[in-house]
Amino acid sequence: MTASHPAEVAAQYATEQHLRTRINTHLRYTVGPDLEASFDGLLALTGRETVLDVGTGPGEFPGRLRAQGHQGRLVGVDLSAGMVEQASAHQPGVEFVQASADALPFADATFDVVTARHMLYHVPDVSAALKEFRRVLKPGGQFLCVTNASTYMAELWAVVAEAALLEPSSEAVWATRVGYATAFSELNGEALVQAAFGNVSVSFLQSALVFPDSQPVLTYLESLPAWHHLSAPQQERARAAVGQVLEPLLQVGGWQVSKTLVFLAAKNNF
Ligand SMILES: C[S@@+](CC[C@H](N)C(=O)[O-])C[C@H]1O[C@@H](n2cnc3c(N)ncnc32)[C@H](O)[C@@H]1O
Known part of the structure; x- marks a missing residue:
């Protein structure tokens, strides 16, 4: 199961607006170890x-590598024309190409x-995408992905589930989480990468979001694709329901929502 229908992925990422809301939420409210440092540590470029x-997306990862002095060729691919346009405008020294993960416009053995x-939780056929990744990797090349664990932000989703008892239309927002957990996480990712590459190594990173009040929680939920399926009155009632459930949880010092990320790495030994 994929987390979302292709048309929904296209709508969600037509521009970077909704993704930017979530990136900013993570930048502002995360406590604990940093994704970027862990990712760089595993890649050891x-x-x-x-x-x-x-x-x-907006190409910030390859853009950061270039800004930090990376000398080799850097290419970013995204399905969304809007993202490619945004990335090309803001990330100098990186090539951006619009393409799908399962049909990459590169010759065999192009990348290290x-x-x-x-x-990968957005990709309808993850095995086909992984096969493409292996095809464009040079022999000995390295694959690394990061995804959300099935327990990712469990406290937030528990609040959304409880709010859905007060406002049933917000059940659709909760359903988003079910899709993400089953699409590509630690539950199936290890077997998929192992099948594609013949090897895999798995590691986890635990951190948390600490929210000082309900507003950033609501802003985050409002950025999710499923939220946009609700009518304006449903959104109003869902906001009130989430606010009501959150109220007793927002203790002094903030409300903590745990985040576990999963890294899956493999070598192209073929
Ligand atoms: C959650 S964003 C992540 C962006 C960026 N990698 C980051 O970590 O900030 C997911 C991105 O994957 C893109 N995407 C979804 N399905 C894709 C596919 N089949 N092929 C290529 N890109 C895809 C979306 O357009 C979106 O920009």
């Missing part, structure tokens, strides 16, 4: 590799490294 980042950050 020398700076000379040719790197392909699939589902690159392929990365896929928070995107």
Whole structure:
């Protein structure tokens, strides 16, 4: 099962607006170890590799590598024309190409490294995408992806589930979480990567969001695709229901929502 229908993925990522809301929420409210440091630690780049980042969104990962002095070729691919346009305008020194993960417009054995950050849960056929990643990797090349664990932000989803008892239309927002957990997480990711590459190594990163009040929680929920399926009155009632459930949880010091990320790495040994 994928987290969302292709048309919904296209609508959600037509521009970076909704993704930017979530990125900003994580930047502002995360406590604990940093995703970027962990990702860099696992990749251990020398700076000379040719790197392909699939589902690159606004291209901040390859853009950061270039800004930090990476010398090798950097390419970002995204399905969304809007994202490619945005990334091309803001990330100098990186090539951006509009393409789908399961049909990459590159010759066999082009890249030393392929990365896929928070995107495989959107891909309808993950095995086909992983096969493509392996095809464009050079022998000995490295694949690394990061995705959400099935327990990701469980406290938030428990609140949404409880709010759905007060406002049944918000059940559709909760259903988003079910899709993400089953699409690509630690539950199935290890077997999929193992099947594609013949090897896999799995690691986890635990951190948390600490919210000082209900507003950033609501802003986050309002950025999710399922929220946009609710009518304006349903959104109003869902907001009130979430606010009501959150109220007793927002203790002094903030409300903590745990985040577990999963890293899956593999070598192209073929
Ligand atoms: C959650 S965003 C992640 C963006 C970026 N990697 C990051 O970590 O900030 C998912 C991105 O994957 C892209 N995407 C979804 N399905 C895709 C596919 N089949 N092929 C390529 N990109 C895809 C979306 O357009 C979106 O930009």
